[in-house]
Each structure stands twice: as C-alpha cells, then as structure tokens.
Amino acid sequence: MSEQEPVPPPEESGRESSAPPEPGPPARRGRGRPRATRRRDQILDAALAEFGESGFQGASLAAVARRVGLSQQGLLHHFPSKEALLIAVLARRDEVDVRELDGLGDTAALTGLAERNTRRPGVVRLHSLLTAEGLTGDHPASAYVRDRYARVRERLAHTLRTEHGDRLPSGATPDQAAALLTAAMDGLQLQWLYDPDSVDMPDLMGLLTDVLRGAAPDPTPP
Amino acid sequence: MSEQEPVPPPEESGRESSAPPEPGPPARRGRGRPRATRRRDQILDAALAEFGESGFQGASLAAVARRVGLSQQGLLHHFPSKEALLIAVLARRDEVDVRELDGLGDTAALTGLAERNTRRPGVVRLHSLLTAEGLTGDHPASAYVRDRYARVRERLAHTLRTEHGDRLPSGATPDQAAALLTAAMDGLQLQWLYDPDSVDMPDLMGLLTDVLRGAAPDPTPP
DNA sequence: TGTTTTGCCGAATGACCGGTAGGTAAATTC
DNA sequence: GAATTTACCTACCGGTCATTCGGCAAAACA
Numbered sequence: 110m111s112e113q114e115p116v117p118p119p120e121e122s123g124r125e126s127s128a129p130p131e132p133g134p135p136a137r138r139g140r141g142r143p144r145a146t147r148r149r150d151q152i153l154d155a156a157l158a159e160f161g162e163s164g165f166q167g168a169s170l171a172a173v174a175r176r177v178g179l180s181q182q183g184l185l186h187h188f189p190s191k192e193a194l195l196i197a198v199l200a201r202r203d204e205v206d207v208r209e210l211d212g213l214g215d216t217a218a219l220t221g222l223a224e225r226n227t228r229r230p231g232v233v234r235l236h237s238l239l240t241a242e243g244l245t246g247d248h249p250a251s252a253y254v255r256d257r258y259a260r261v262r263e264r265l266a267h268t269l270r271t272e273h274g275d276r277l278p279s280g281a282t283p284d285q286a287a288a289l290l291t292a293a294m295d296g297l298q299l300q301w302l303y304d305p306d307s308v309d310m311p312d313l314m315g316l317l318t319d320v321l322r323g324a325a326p327d328p329t330p331p
Numbered sequence: 332m333s334e335q336e337p338v339p340p341p342e343e344s345g346r347e348s349s350a351p352p353e354p355g356p357p358a359r360r361g362r363g364r365p366r367a368t369r370r371r372d373q374i375l376d377a378a379l380a381e382f383g384e385s386g387f388q389g390a391s392l393a394a395v396a397r398r399v400g401l402s403q404q405g406l407l408h409h410f411p412s413k414e415a416l417l418i419a420v421l422a423r424r425d426e427v428d429v430r431e432l433d434g435l436g437d438t439a440a441l442t443g444l445a446e447r448n449t450r451r452p453g454v455v456r457l458h459s460l461l462t463a464e465g466l467t468g469d470h471p472a473s474a475y476v477r478d479r480y481a482r483v484r485e486r487l488a489h490t491l492r493t494e495h496g497d498r499l500p501s502g503a504t505p506d507q508a509a510a511l512l513t514a515a516m517d518g519l520q521l522q523w524l525y526d527p528d529s530v531d532m533p534d535l536m537g538l539l540t541d542v543l544r545g546a547a548p549d550p551t552p553p
Numbered sequence: 554t555g556t557t558t559t560g561c562c563g564a565a566t567g568a569c570c571g572g573t574a575g576g577t578a579a580a581t582t583c
Numbered sequence: 584g585a586a587t588t589t590a591c592c593t594a595c596c597g598g599t600c601a602t603t604c605g606g607c608a609a610a611a612c613a
Contacts, residue, residue, distance in 0.1 A: 183591045241463030279542045296514025320501045405561045
C-alpha cells in the first residue's frame with residue numbers, strides 16, 4: 110500500500126474557472142463531467158501549471174504526474190507523449206483564446222484583458238515561456254505561437270480599422286498599431302512577471318491605446 | 332588521428348565585431364590576443380550562438396564544444412561548469428550592454444538600437460530566450476535579467492525626464508513611457524524573430540517614441 | 554635541460570528523462 | 584455473471600546530460 114499525495118488543487122484551470130459549463134457532450138452520471146474526461150482535465154490543469162513554472166523543456170512528465178497523484182506511466186496512459194500533452198494543453202487554451210480574441214471588438218477591451226491576466230500568472234507565464242521556447246528549432250509550440258501572433262495582430266488591426274479607418278489620429282496605421290499593442294502586451298507581461306509591483310499592465314495598456322488613438326493628454330495636472 | 336571539424340566562424344561576436352581593440356592588458360606575441368584568452372573568446376562566441384539557438388536549458392555543452400572543435404571535457408577545462416559558461420557569456424555581453432545603455436542619451440537612439448539589433452539575430456534570440464528562461468525557478472540568468480530591466484527602465488526614464496520633465500506631451504510620465512518602450516522593444520523582437528518580414532522594428536520603435544512624445548502625425552497622406 | 558604549467562582528451566559515473574512492455578484490478582458492458 | 588474495456592502500476596530500456604578522474608603531450612619557464 111503506497112500512500113499517495115495528490116498535492117493541493119491547481120491555482121487556475123485552462124477553462125475559465127468561473128465560466129458556465131459548456132453545452133457540449135451532456136454530463137453523464139451524478140458527478141459533473143463525463144467520467145473519463147475528468148482525469149484528463151485534472152492532468153491538463155497540472156500540465157498547464159507545471160509548464161508554466163518550468164517551461165516545456167524544463168518540465169518533466171514525472172513532475173506533472175506527481176501533481177495529480179499519478180505515476181509517470183499512469184499519465185502516459187492518458188496522453189501518449191509529452192508533446193501530445195502540450196498540444197492538448199494548447200488546444201484547450203485555444204478555446205479560451207478565441208473567445209478572448211472575439212472580445213477585442215473595441216480597443217478598450219485590451220485593458221480588460223490585461224487586467225484579467227493580472228489574476229492568472231500561471232497562464233501568463235505559460236504564454237511567455239512558450240513564446241520564447243517556440244523560437245528554438247522544431248519546438249512543438251512553434252506553429253501555435255506563430256499562428257497566434259498572426260491571428261492577434263490581424264484581429265487587432267481589423268478592430269482598429271473599423272474604429273479609425275486606414276490611419277489612426279496618432280498617424281499610425283492599423284497594422285503598425287496592432288503590432289505595437291501586441292508587442293507591448295507581451296513585453297509588459299515579462300516585466301510584470303519579474304516584478305509585479307513595478308508594472309501596472311492595465312494602466313499602461315490603457316495609456317498606450319489612448320496615445321495611439323491620439324487622445325489628448327489628461328488635463329488634470331499632477 | 333581523428334580529424335576534427337571546427338565548424339565555420341560564428342556569425343557574431345559578443346564584443347562588437349568592429350569595435351576597436353580595448354586598451355586593457357597589452358597584446359602579447361604576434362597574434363592579436365594574449366594567447367590563452369583567444370580560445371576563451373572563441374568558446375564564448377560559440378556559447379552565445381548555441382544558447383541563442385537552443386536556449387540555456389536546451390543547449391548542451393557538447394554542442395558548444397563541437398562548435399569550437401573541442402571535446403566536451405576540453406571545454407570544461409576553460410569553464411568549470413555550464414552555469415559558469417553562461418555567466419561568462421553574460422558578463423561579456425554586459426560590457427556591450429552598458430555601452431549601448433550609455434548611448435541612449437536621447438530617445439531617438441532607441442530606433443538606432445532597434446536597427447542594429449536587426450543585424451544580429453543571434454544576440455536578440457539569446458536575449459529573448461534568456462529573459463523567458465529566467466522566469467523559471469533559480470535559473471542562473473534570473474538575476475541578470477531582473478537587474479537589466481531595472482537599469483534599462485531607469486536609464487530610459489532618466490533620459491525622458493531630461494528631455495520632457497515630469498510629463499511627456501502625450502501625458503505619459505517618464506516611468507510609464509520607459510516601461511512601454513522597453514516592453515515594445517522586447518515584444519517586437521519576439522514578433523520579428525518569428526517573422527522578420529512582417530515587423531519593422533526600427534520603424535515601429537520610431538513611431539512609438541514619436542507618439543509618446545506627442546509628435547504631430549505625419550502630414551503627408553498615404 | 555629539466556621542471557612545471559597549460560590545454561586537452563578518453564573513459565567512466567550517476568542522475569534523469571521520455572517511452573515501451575506486460576501485467577492487474579476495477580469498472581463497464583453484454 | 585462473463586467478457587471486455589479502462590485506468591493504472593512495476594519493471595525496464597536506451598539515451599543524454601553535466602561532471603569527475605587520470606593521463607598525456609606540447610608549451611613555457613628555469
């Protein structure tokens with residue numbers, strides 16, 4: 110008899126923690142999820158957390174398994190390989206991501222996104238880590254990141270174009286502004302992760318959008 | 332007799348390739364560098380390139396050694412450990428960095444820095460990779476990155492303050508602008524590394540500085 | 554010339570890692 | 584209640600990695 114130590118619950122889930130249960134495959138049995146899927150979700154939560162802390166390369170399957178109170182091979186029963194596990198994590202992340210992207214209908218929504226990110230450092234870490242790791246040759250996250258950049262910039266540029274036409278009041282084109290806003294978001298996340306107190310992400314994102322839209326400076330003197 | 336294959340010369344050195352030889356310890360012998368130091372520099376060049384391609388965690392000592400036509404143990408004769416090697420790379424990088432930081436006397440210099448970075452993707456990759464890796468617990472680059480952020484932001488804020496006082500025409504404070512400029516630089520580098528053609532770093536950094544300084548939009552219509 | 558130092562390599566070590574094979578017990582299905 | 588599927592484990596394997604040890608030849612030095 111080996112006692113297992115299923116380590117405390119994960120800090121944040123891939124599915125938005127407070128999101129209403131999706132109207133997909135109907136919940137079977139008394140318990141919430143369709144039996145088999147629950148463990149999978151637990152594992153994905155653990156993987157998200159572990160990859161977020163150590164990166165994909167840095168994390169070991171054993172470490173992920175330990176988080177759910179499983180042996181490494183028990184974990185491999187649910188996901189055939191480490192890479193498959195990452196893919197699954199990203200796929201689930203993608204659902205949320207698409208929803209968030211759709212939410213960027215106006216530029217102010219970026220500030221809201223920044224604020225929400227403040228409350229889920231694990232996800233932000235995962236994103237930052239994978240974006241960098243994806244640069245190294247044939248990393249499983251490369252395509253994901255590249256694709257994500259394209260979508261985000263495109264979506265943002267589209268929004269800006271509908272709001273301001275082919276040139277913002279500041280003189281920037283929608284494409285330029287999109288690239289800058291995306292870059293600022295990523296860069297601020299890094300600074301914030303290193304020193305949360307010195308960087309106010311929502312505030313700075315709001316400032317940048319205002320400035321790019323050519324808003325007049327705040328009339329109230331300091 | 333085992334033929335070695337010392338792989339072609341590195342694309343870029345840690346010391347600025349065209350910088351004048353430093354007036355430090357006098358060059359001994361006919362050849363340029365003081366005998367022993369030359370191999371060390373070769374190794375550091377190789378390590379910079381390798382770490383830039385695979386990251387610190389992802390790179391192996393053997394791979395670095397191969398680049399200089401050395402065995403892994405031969406390399407360890409010059410640097411006692413992998414970590415020591417990274418530290419040495421960063422220390423050498425620091426010299427250049429300080430010089431570049433001093434060059435940021437006016438905001439326009441940022442555009443110049445972006446342009447120079449376009450010509451040394453290896454260094455940019457190293458920087459991006461290590462910044463992310465440094466987030467993972469007790470990484471040898473953590474302190475370096477944290478410290479670097481502090482210095483860069485401080486230096487930038489100082490420059491902005493001398494140029495514009497306590498508030499830029501755009502309404503941003505020097506500290507805010509410094510954080511945003513730093514973030515944009517980092518973020519643009521990532522986007523640029525993923526897709527060099529779609530992102531014009533110098534152009535966008537120039538645009539951002541202009542916008543933050545509250546410059547009027549370019550009067551010439553598209 | 555003899556001695557020491559330097560530069561380097563071959564071999565070995567121990568840790569860890571991802572992944573495979575085979576088995577077992579419980580749950581599910583019939 | 585029998586058959587099958589699912590969930591998971593123990594044991595194992597081949598590979599890579601950083602690091603250590605001991606030795607050897609060339610260079611530097613005396």
